[in-house]
Structure formats: structure tokens, C-alpha cells
Amino acid sequence: MKKVILITGVSSGFGKQISRLLVRAGHIVYRTVRYEPGTGTTEHLLQMDLTNIISIRNTVRTVIRKEGRIDVLINNAGMHTGGPVEITPTRNIRLQMETNFMGMVNLTRKVLPVMRKQGGGTIINFSSIGGLMGLPFQAFYSASKFAIEGFSEALRMEVKRFNINVIVINPGDFHTNNTLNRRKFLPGSDKDDPYQGQFLKTLEVIENDENNGWLPVFLAKKIVKIIKKKNPKQRYIIAPVDQKLAVILKNILPGKLFRLILESHYKIK
Numbered sequence: 001m002k003k004v005i006l007i008t009g010v011s012s013g014f015g016k017q018i019s020r021l022l023v024r025a026g027h028i029v030y031r032t033v034r035y036e037p038g039t040g041t042t043e044h045l046l047q048m049d050l051t052n053i054i055s056i057r058n059t060v061r062t063v064i065r066k067e068g069r070i071d072v073l074i075n076n077a078g079m080h081t082g083g084p085v086e087i088t089p090t091r092n093i094r095l096q097m098e099t100n101f102m103g104m105v106n107l108t109r110k111v112l113p114v115m116r117k118q119g120g121g122t123i124i125n126f127s128s129i130g131g132l133m134g135l136p137f138q139a140f141y142s143a144s145k146f147a148i149e150g151f152s153e154a155l156r157m158e159v160k161r162f163n164i165n166v167i168v169i170n171p172g173d174f175h176t177n178n179t180l181n182r183r184k185f186l187p188g189s190d191k192d193d194p195y196q197g198q199f200l201k202t203l204e205v206i207e208n209d210e211n212n213g214w215l216p217v218f219l220a221k222k223i224v225k226i227i228k229k230k231n232p233k234q235r236y237i238i239a240p241v242d243q244k245l246a247v248i249l250k251n252i253l254p255g256k257l258f259r260l261i262l263e264s265h266y267k268i269k
Contacts, residue, residue, distance in 0.1 A: 172239025
């Protein structure tokens with residue numbers, strides 16, 4: 001069945017691959033990018049800034065004016081910061097939360113009245129494995145994803161009677177532009193920085209995991225299948241076996257023991 005789908009953040013990575021496969025599957029897919037679209041396929045491509053409520057409102061209005069409905073909202077867009085909690089610039093923290101959390105909240109709030117009036121819909125929120133456990137030197141990224149987890153749990157109960165599904169996606173490590181994008185926000189070299197030595201060791205592990213991760217098309221194929229389901233699960237952890245195991249261990253092991261496992265992986269002394 002053909003659906004009208006709105007997906008954010010399609011310039012690269014998950015969003016680019018998901019939107020491509022959804023179009024191939026016959027859906028009407030409205031795609032958003034933060035900056036002015038360049039060359040290439042621009043059909044149903046909209047400019048939207050998640051930190052700008054007017055931009056969000058105009059995007060939803062455009063889709064409704066053209067299609068009259070939104071069957072699926074995929075909140076994919078996001079950004080990564082990195083670095084020690086103590087010295088991460090406040091502006092980076094605000095941008096992290098305003099993009100990953102508040103932007104997602106504001107867009108969802110604009111789409112909810114549409115879905116209520118049409119009798120239902122599906123909202124897919126992208127969290128992360130880092131939304132299920134705090135990751136060292138990615139505290140604010142994890143915080144933004146933890147917020148998505150709590151938001152989605154509450155929203156799911158509030159909109160149940162309106163036939164609106166709320167699905168959370170928890171990707172593990174994938175080979176995307178996130179590694180490069182995070183580097184734009186890393187703190188500079190400072191000989192007086194007490195965290196620098198440990199941070200660089202941990203960052204090497206983080207980036208190695210990402211660079212050796214799965215390709216985004218693997219996750220994109222999963223999303224296409226999820227959208228077809230009549231009764232989807234409320235959560236999909238899309239990750240290698242060892243990362244899925246980490247989620248299980250987080251839930252069953254004493255906190256201190258699980259922390260020691262993470263510290264060992266990230267080479268924290």
C-alpha cells in the first residue's frame with residue numbers, strides 16, 4: 001500500500017538510503033535537508049532546519065497541502081558532538097539537544113494533529129545504542145538519545161487511542177558520515193587539558209567501531225520492512241550480535257560490573 005512518508009536528514013547516511021528504498025518501494029516520500037538543496041533529484045525535497053520552528057511548520061504545511069495526509073514520520077536527522085563533559089562548549093551542547101531532541105519534538109508535535117484527524121499513522125524515532133547506555137566522551141549525544149527514549153515511551157501511551165504507532169530504532173555502529181561530522185565539534189589540542197590523553201585513546205576505539213560498522217543500506221532495508229508491518233514492535237535494535245548482547249548485559253548485570261566492561265572496551269584506565 002502506497003504511503004505518504006516524511007523523513008528528515010536525507011543528505012547522507014541512513015536518511016539517504018532509507019528514502020531511496022522507500023521511493024523504489026512505491027511510496028510518496030518527502031525528504032528534508034538542512035541546507036539549500038543542490039543538484040540532483042529534487043522531487044519532494046524540502047529545506048528544513050530542525051532548530052527553526054517556522055521552518056518545521058512550513059514543511060508540514062507543504063506536505064499537507066500537496067498530499068492531504070502524512071502516514072509515516074521518520075525522525076532520522078541528528079548530529080554528533082564529542083569530547084569531555086567538563087570542557088565541551090555550551091554552544092555545542094545546546095545544538096546537540098536542540099537538533100536531536102527539541103527538533104524532533106517540535107516536528108512530531110506538528111504532525112500529531114494530522115495523524116489524529118486522519119485516523120492514525122506511524123512515528124519512527126531514531127535513537128541509538130547510545131540511548132540505552134551512556135558512552136564515554138559522548139555524554140551529550142547519549143543524553144539527547146536518552147531523552148528520545150523517554151519521550152517515545154510516554155508518547156506511545158498518549159496516542160494509543162488515536163491508532164498512532166510510535167517505534168524506536170536503536171542502531172549500533174554504522175559506517176556513515178557521523179565520524180567526520182563529530183570531528184567538527186571536537187575540542188582543540190591543549191597541553192593543559194587533563195582529559196586529552198584518555199580522550200584520544202577512547203576516540204580511536206569509537207571511530208574504529210564506526211568505520212568498521214555495517215553500511216547504512218542494511219538498516220534502510222529493515223526500515224522498509226518495518227513500515228510494511230501491520231503490527232510493528234515498539235523497538236528495533238539493529239546492530240551486530242555483540243552490541244545487542246551489550247544491551248542485554250546492561251539490563252541484567254550490576255551497574256558497576258557493566259561499567260567495567262565498557263571501560264575495558266573503551267580503554268579507560
